[in-house]
Amino acid sequence: MTLAMTWEEWAAHDALALAARVRAGEVAPAELAAQAAAAIARxxxxxxxxxxxxxxxxxxxxxxGMDPAGPFAGVPYLMKDLGVPLKGRLQEMGSLLMRGNRAAADSHLAGRIRKAGLNILGRTTTPEFGCCSAADNPAVYSTRNPWNTAHTTNGSSAGSGAMVAAGAVPLAHATDGGGSIRIPAGACGLVGLKVSRGVYSTAPFTSDLTGLVSIQGCHSRSVRDTAAFLDACRGGAPGEFMPFWTPDEPASRLIGRDPPRLRIALSHEWGDYRAVPHFVAELEKAGRLLESLGHHVDWQVPTVDLRAAFAAQTTCYISNFAQTIGALLAAKGLDRPPEGLVEPINIRIWQAGIGTSFSDRFRMQAAFNAASRAFGAFLEDWDIILTPVTALPTPRLGTTEFLTISGNPDVQDWFANLWRQFPYTPLANLCGIPAISLPMAMQENGVPLGIQAMGRQASDGLLLQLAAQVERALDGRWNEGRRPAVHIAA
Structure with a gap:
């Protein structure tokens, strides 16, 4: 088969560059689809x-129903196998229990993605129900990091991160209930924006009332692709429980200007959690770059009761995932998770959370409010909080302590261990504030390290402005201009 482009050409294009070639009549959406399919096979x-x-x-x-008149003009796109159902397509959620499950209806966001001109070409890997930090269960699949295949991509948007980093597609779907856009974006050297609440809708499925912390989004290799996805795909369906907001200016236009001088707080000492020394040094290096761009940068620790916040986040995860698992079981006529078809930690989560009381959730929500207001007060004095995306190095494949195949008998201890690895991302979900992972650093194991910028509610555009300013300062050379070991042009 003759392809429309060489692999070097394909790798040099972000999604908007491919769309521009379609609009110029140089290539057709079907040719892009064929090239993406070949890239995946490769x-x-x-x-x-x-x-x-x-x-x-x-x-x-x-x-x-993809609309070629949309801003992405037929660019190939991959959908995480979780969160956004596609009518009639398989959605198996990384689970043996859900093998053969087909979605009965589209979600609102699936329609927005197609209207944006993205051709949804396939499904990417995720851990079971998106509950843990890597898609690494040999009974299902073990997704490897293209930078160093001995390591995971982290998760839960595992396969999307790997495919965008490897150059197979320029853009892919990701979801984030506690960092699952930003964490794999960080480990794969990508741009990953977790938006504020009230941006993307998955109606008629989980809303912010029932999901509370989960957010949709994408992985990309350029800030402008992420901005264009945001502009094209945002918006609520009729009858949303909570208000969906619209910014004064589209992100795609906003990123053409540098942000004003910002007050940026470098931070990594979060309650009981600390980043390893190499990550602290990389954070400091990122801070120096931002200082050179004219921003005020200093070390600060948010004045938040972080122990109470993480305890509430754990309650949220256990009770939310238990209900998710319970609903899937009920649809199959089951009253409990079957051994061998549901992973051990997810069974323990179901056992611990299925009976969560309203009183427990009320106390959780009170802690959410306290943390959100404390972060809000801190972000009155500081425009941005800058952290590493993770505190510890990306695990090697087969490291089970962070996975739902773990044999840990104590689900509370399992979550505490998860927070030690990933303390910096979950609280943005708790507070409903935006945060972005930028590929500005590297780990000692050769895997990228994302640097996270968090902002106040509805400052999504400001985060993208800052990201675009950094991208320009680096001449577009994220990851020091390097490519992963596994890459279409390798």
Missing amino acids: TNPALSAVVEVFEDLVADPLKD
């Missing part, structure tokens, strides 16, 4: 990141 054997390619949409990109 990289996926080493990474195990794509569950399924939708061959009918490779052959006919318009078949499911």
Whole structure:
């Protein structure tokens, strides 16, 4: 098969650059789909990141209602196998229990993605129900990091991160209930924006009332692709429980200007948690770059009761995931998770959380409010909080202590261990504030390290402005201009 571009050409294009070529008549959406399918076939054997390619949409990109007049003009896109159902397509959620599950209806966001001109070509890997920090269960699949295949991509948007980093597609779906956009973006050297509440809707499924912390989004290799995705895909469905907001100016226009001089707080000492020394040094290096761009940078610790916040976050996770698992079981006529079809920690989460009382949730919500207001007060004095995305190095494949295949008998202890690895991302979900992972640093194991910028509610555009300013300062050379070991152009 003759492809429309060389692999070097393909790797040099972000999503908007590909769309521009479509609009110029230089390439057709079907040619882009064929190239993306070939790129997946070329990289996926080493990474195990794509569950399924939708061959009918490779052959006919318009078949499911993709609008080629949208800003992405038929650019190929991969959907995480969780969070945004596609009518009639398999959605198996990384779980043996859900093998063969087909979605009965589209979500609102699926329609927005197609309207934006993105051709949803297939499904990417995720840990079971998106509950843990890597898609690494040999009974299902083990997704490897393209920078160093001995390591995971982190999670839970594992396969999306791997495929975008490897150059197979320029843009892919990700979700974030406590860092699952930012954490794999950080480990894969990508841009990953977790938006404020009230931006993306998954109606008629989980809303912010029932989900409370979970957010949709994307992985990309350029700030402008993330901004364009935000502009095109945001917005609520009719009858949303909470208000969906619109900024004064589209992000795609805003990123063309540098932000004003910002007050940036460097921080890594969060309650009981600390980053390893190398990560602290990389954070300090990022701070010096921002200082050179004219921003005021200093070390600060947010004045938040972090122990209470993490305890509330644990209650939220246990009770939310228990209800998710319970609903899936009920749909199958089951009254408890079957051994061997649901992973051990998820069974323990169901046992611990299915009976959560309203009183427990009320206390959790009170702690959420206290933490959110404390972060809000801190962000009156500081525009940005800058942290590493993770506190500890990205685990090697087969490290089970962070996975839901762990044999840890104590689910509270399992979550506490998770927070030690990933303390800096979950509280943005708790507070509903935006945060972005930028590929500004490297770990000693050769895996990228994301630097996270958090801002006050509805400052999504400001975070993207800052990200674009950094991208320009680096001449677009994220990850020091390096490529992963597994890459379409390698």
